[in-house]
Amino acid sequence: MNTNKQKRVIIEAKAVTKIYPNGVLANNGVNLVVTQGEIHALVGENGAGKSTLMKILYGLERPTHGQVFLRGEPVQIANPQVAIRLGIGMVHQNFMLVPSFTVAENVVLNTEPTRGITVDTAKAIAQTQALADQYGLQVLPEAQVDSVPVGMRQRVEILKALYRGADIFILDEPTAVLTPGETRDLFAAIRNLVNQGKTVIFITHKLREVTEISDRVTVMRDAQVIGTVNTNESDERMLARMMVGREVFMVVNKPPVKRGKAVLQVRDLTYVAESGKVALDNVSFNVYEGEVLGIAGVEGNGQTELVEVLTGLRAAAHGTATLDGKPVPSNDPRAAREVGIAHIPEDRLNNGAAISSSISDNLIVDRYYKAPYSQHGFLQLEQATQNAQAMIEQFDIVTSNAENPLQSLSGGNMQKVIVAREFTAQPRLLIAAQPTRGVDIGAIEFIHQQLIDKRTEGLAILLVSADLQEVLKLSDRLLVMYNGHIAAIFPDPTAIAEEDLGLYMLGAKQQSADDMEALQ
Amino acid sequence: MTATDLTTLNTPPSTRRSRALLWMLLGIVLALIFSVVLTVHVAAGGITDAASISKAIAAPAFTNMLGMNVLVGLAAVLFVNQTGWGTLRVILTVGAALLIGFILMLLISHDPLKAYNALLTGPLSRTNRWGSWVEDAMALTLVGLSITLVFRAQLFSLGAEGQIALGAMAAALVALYVPPLPLGIHIPLAVLAGCAAGFLWGMIPGILRAYLNANELVSTLMLNPIAALIYSFILDRIKPKSAGFTVSEPLTAALLPRIIDGTRVTTGIFFVIAAVIITWLIIQRTPLGYEIRTIGANIKFARYGGIDTKRTIVLAMSVSGVMAGLTGVYLALGIHQKLILGLSGGLAFEGIVVALLARNKPLAVPAMALLYSYLRVGGPIMQTDASVSLEIIRVIQSIIILLFTADGLIVFIQARRTKPKPPISEQDAAHIAEGAAAQP
Numbered sequence: 001m002n003t004n005k006q007k008r009v010i011i012e013a014k015a016v017t018k019i020y021p022n023g024v025l026a027n028n029g030v031n032l033v034v035t036q037g038e039i040h041a042l043v044g045e046n047g048a049g050k051s052t053l054m055k056i057l058y059g060l061e062r063p064t065h066g067q068v069f070l071r072g073e074p075v076q077i078a079n080p081q082v083a084i085r086l087g088i089g090m091v092h093q094n095f096m097l098v099p100s101f102t103v104a105e106n107v108v109l110n111t112e113p114t115r116g117i118t119v120d121t122a123k124a125i126a127q128t129q130a131l132a133d134q135y136g137l138q139v140l141p142e143a144q145v146d147s148v149p150v151g152m153r154q155r156v157e158i159l160k161a162l163y164r165g166a167d168i169f170i171l172d173e174p175t176a177v178l179t180p181g182e183t184r185d186l187f188a189a190i191r192n193l194v195n196q197g198k199t200v201i202f203i204t205h206k207l208r209e210v211t212e213i214s215d216r217v218t219v220m221r222d223a224q225v226i227g228t229v230n231t232n233e234s235d236e237r238m239l240a241r242m243m244v245g246r247e248v249f250m251v252v253n254k255p256p257v258k259r260g261k262a263v264l265q266v267r268d269l270t271y272v273a274e275s276g277k278v279a280l281d282n283v284s285f286n287v288y289e290g291e292v293l294g295i296a297g298v299e300g301n302g303q304t305e306l307v308e309v310l311t312g313l314r315a316a317a318h319g320t321a322t323l324d325g326k327p328v329p330s331n332d333p334r335a336a337r338e339v340g341i342a343h344i345p346e347d348r349l350n351n352g353a354a355i356s357s358s359i360s361d362n363l364i365v366d367r368y369y370k371a372p373y374s375q376h377g378f379l380q381l382e383q384a385t386q387n388a389q390a391m392i393e394q395f396d397i398v399t400s401n402a403e404n405p406l407q408s409l410s411g412g413n414m415q416k417v418i419v420a421r422e423f424t425a426q427p428r429l430l431i432a433a434q435p436t437r438g439v440d441i442g443a444i445e446f447i448h449q450q451l452i453d454k455r456t457e458g459l460a461i462l463l464v465s466a467d468l469q470e471v472l473k474l475s476d477r478l479l480v481m482y483n484g485h486i487a488a489i490f491p492d493p494t495a496i497a498e499e500d501l502g503l504y505m506l507g508a509k510q511q512s513a514d515d516m517e518a519l520q
Numbered sequence: 521m522t523a524t525d526l527t528t529l530n531t532p533p534s535t536r537r538s539r540a541l542l543w544m545l546l547g548i549v550l551a552l553i554f555s556v557v558l559t560v561h562v563a564a565g566g567i568t569d570a571a572s573i574s575k576a577i578a579a580p581a582f583t584n585m586l587g588m589n590v591l592v593g594l595a596a597v598l599f600v601n602q603t604g605w606g607t608l609r610v611i612l613t614v615g616a617a618l619l620i621g622f623i624l625m626l627l628i629s630h631d632p633l634k635a636y637n638a639l640l641t642g643p644l645s646r647t648n649r650w651g652s653w654v655e656d657a658m659a660l661t662l663v664g665l666s667i668t669l670v671f672r673a674q675l676f677s678l679g680a681e682g683q684i685a686l687g688a689m690a691a692a693l694v695a696l697y698v699p700p701l702p703l704g705i706h707i708p709l710a711v712l713a714g715c716a717a718g719f720l721w722g723m724i725p726g727i728l729r730a731y732l733n734a735n736e737l738v739s740t741l742m743l744n745p746i747a748a749l750i751y752s753f754i755l756d757r758i759k760p761k762s763a764g765f766t767v768s769e770p771l772t773a774a775l776l777p778r779i780i781d782g783t784r785v786t787t788g789i790f791f792v793i794a795a796v797i798i799t800w801l802i803i804q805r806t807p808l809g810y811e812i813r814t815i816g817a818n819i820k821f822a823r824y825g826g827i828d829t830k831r832t833i834v835l836a837m838s839v840s841g842v843m844a845g846l847t848g849v850y851l852a853l854g855i856h857q858k859l860i861l862g863l864s865g866g867l868a869f870e871g872i873v874v875a876l877l878a879r880n881k882p883l884a885v886p887a888m889a890l891l892y893s894y895l896r897v898g899g900p901i902m903q904t905d906a907s908v909s910l911e912i913i914r915v916i917q918s919i920i921i922l923l924f925t926a927d928g929l930i931v932f933i934q935a936r937r938t939k940p941k942p943p944i945s946e947q948d949a950a951h952i953a954e955g956a957a958a959q960p
Contacts, residue, residue: 311824313823313824333823333824333825334826334827336826337826338826343824345824350818350820350821351820351821351824352821352824353818353821354814354817354818354822355817355818356817356818357814357817357818361810361813361814364810365814365821365822365824365826365827366825366826368807368810369807377806377807378801378805378806379804379805379806379807379809379810381805
């Protein structure tokens with residue numbers, strides 16, 4: 001790529017300020033300069049203003065003040081149609097595809113090639129295939145979208161933008177939903193786009209991805225741009241410091257483990273899904289007081305089912321789980337909570353919270369029926385509010401009022417609400433599934449420290465996470481799940497070679513039953 | 521000015537509270553003035569001169585009428601208090617609907633102004649018409665509350681029709697066949713019977729939904745003809761041999777006392793007030809209400825949190841049935857004073873409109889019931905006073921309903937997103953932008 005081309009500014013935001021009608025200042029005099037043909041990473045904690053800035057560039061929001069320039073010319077991007085006409089395409093985190101349509105139909109949607117009054121399906125497929133080949137975005141044009149994997153759906157979104165003539169691509173946390181393999185494919189596709197003259201703006205939480213893919217990186221914090229740097233002149237620590245305004249300690253302060261008696265004992269636990277698939281296959285392990293037992297594994301290898309059986313959301317086919325010697329209630333979430341199992345669910349928006357309800361309502365779902373929250377048959381609202389205020393303080397939840405709806409919070413603060421509720425339930429066992437997924441670095445650090453503190457106080461914690469660094473960092477013992485069974489138990493996670501771990505996770509290696517018995 | 525100064529731009533909560541209180545007081549004062557004017561107007565048949573006032577005060581039951589009108593005014597204040605800026609939206613919707621209706625009227629009536637005048641002021645022109653309005657609003661309030669309860673749980677119910685019929689039947693049977701008792705015992709007994717009937721008839725679709733996953737929309741609808749048949753079967757058995765129509769003996773015991781001459785306005789108003797307060801208490805202040813709100817907000821979250829979602833579904837439907845049953849009691853003991861076929865007259869479905877208009881807030885239901893029944897009562901008056909045929913009136917009413925519900929449904933679907941007033945003015949925003957630009 002010649003230097004001349006690299007330096008030409010393609011899109012620029014100058015002194016952009018956005019104040020939402022509810023008074024939230026989301027962008028405060030933001031300047032962003034993106035040059036032609038670069039991969040520009042945009043990083044920042046949840047609520048730093050990245051999404052708002054991108055929404056302004058894509059016409060989903062209008063700036064309160066400031067101006068957007070495209071190739072040096074001031075432009076008014078009133079709505080996404082205008083953005084598309086100007087050659088700006090956006091791939092949202094939640095895909096905007098019609099699930100029952102084919103890939104090709106989705107790509108050409110609304111600008112279909114026609115033959116008479118009908119859609120020219122053959123041409124749509126050919127055009128899709130041609131675009132896919134040109135940019136190295138592998139898709140099956142004739143497959144129905146809801147039958148193709150997530151990675152391909154994302155490529156369909158990119159093709160959609162390409163088909164509409166986009167030159168600038170805004171990718172909003174594109175890797176959040178991808179497996180490591182799919183992420184690799186995506187990065188290859190992004191490089192392909194850039195090689196053919198396109199420009200990519202890439203929002204992410206993951207610093208590793210920034211260093212891996214981007215040419216330049218802009219860091220946002222508190223609605224402002226902290227700075228833009230060339231990626232090869234920066235490092236992860238420096239970016240982390242810019243993001244949170246202080247050094248993030250990548251290593252949690254973790255006192256040595258003091259293991260107590262076994263709290264949870266799981267023996268031959270088996271769960272068969274409705275489809276007949278054996279999702280949990282004779283799983284046995286213990287969790288002890290004062291330890292974090294981590295469960296690593298590629299997602300979809302039985303972790304979800306294990307957690308849901310242990311928390312009373314599903315019933316096991318056979319096998320036992322006992323808490324302090326008493327059986328864990330089956331298929332009864334309240335009973336499971338009452339014996340002392342707290343649960344941070346992996347899907348916080350679907351299971352962990354009601355986003356239209358107030359923060360205070362969200363914080364009492366496990367205790368509203370008990371004193372002091374209910375007395376003489378009535379809810380004690382002051383108690384619920386006090387409870388919420390105490391938790392907002394203790395867990396550093398950023399909000400102006402405990403009665404605000406949960407959806408007014410950023411992702412990290414929503415997760416803190418869930419964490420606060422589960423931590424204060426005074427559990428015997430805490431099951432934390434993906435506790436920091438999609439959460440900003442500041443909140444990750446906070447939640448990690450909370451987990452460690454609780455474990456040091458003697459709580460038994462079962463940690464399930466797809467983030468390898470997270471399980472390796474927090475766990476006192478590590479268990480690897482593959483295809484519904486336990487592939488390996490590691491008594492000391494610090495001593496594991498990552499490569500070795502990968503082999504167990506991918507089913508290439510399996511510890512013998514005797515070995516595992518010895519390691520319990 | 522820096523970003524941190526932003527917090528000072530927001531009004532502190534204590535000031536906000538006292539300001540809200542001030543508005544509330546102003547509203548109440550306005551409502552009181554309004555109710556006095558309204559009462560004088562209705563009782564004296566229009567305000568012409570000072571003599572109208574003395575004429576009105578001399579009218580029978582002036583105090584009771586004034587009391588009812590005070591409640592009407594308070595219902596409006598309560599609505600504004602509950603809905604906030606949404607009130608403006610309701611007013612705009614009503615205005616738009618009436619405007620379309622007026623355009624239609626221009627096309628079909630010789631004297632459109634007279635016709636519209638009849639629709640808009642007719643219900644206040646005579647005491648008996650005013651009475652029909654208030655009576656109807658009381659019934660609509662009860663049905664509206666019933667629907668509000670199921671809507672809060674994100675369920676649906678078309679079953680109020682059947683619940684009303686069986687509630688009326690149960691109450692009337694107590695009135696007819698329980699040996700005469702003091703009114704203070706007999707009425708509550710009849711009310712209890714009616715509520716129990718509604719509870720049980722509401723429980724059936726609740727159980728079907730919770731345990732067999734049967735769509736409650738279908739089951740509640742299908743239970744209506746069954747209830748209607750039970751109703752007419754029993755009515756046929758108990759009707760006097762001499763009666764030419766299928767109608768019961770006039771009820772003599774347990775009747776709700778009428779409190780304003782020339783109308784059917786009864787002490788049933790106390791049941792209506794109690795029902796509004798109880799529904800509000802249930803939804804906002806009881807564990808059951810928390811469960812109902814939570815399954816309505818996200819049923820998966822409710823189950824994860826340990827709420828017995830099946831039990832909550834059954835109870836939400838049953839308690840909704842109680843309110844519909846109470847409507848039946850009110851119609852039997854207060855309005856008709858006997859059992860007739862087609863007792864509810866389609867009231868049940870209009871309760872859905874009222875619940876939607878009130879955005880499922882129990883305290884906002886009475887005002888919307890009053891608004892809606894005003895139009896229900898105004899239609900026939902337009903027919904008699906301006907000889908516009910009833911079919912045309914139905915068309916106009918439908919336009920109004922359509923606009924109302926379209927507006928209500930959109931909000932219902934958007935999960936009631938509130939749009940608070942921006943606390944920052946354009947000017948402040950400019951200051952902030954300047955401040956930002958001045959930063960290094």
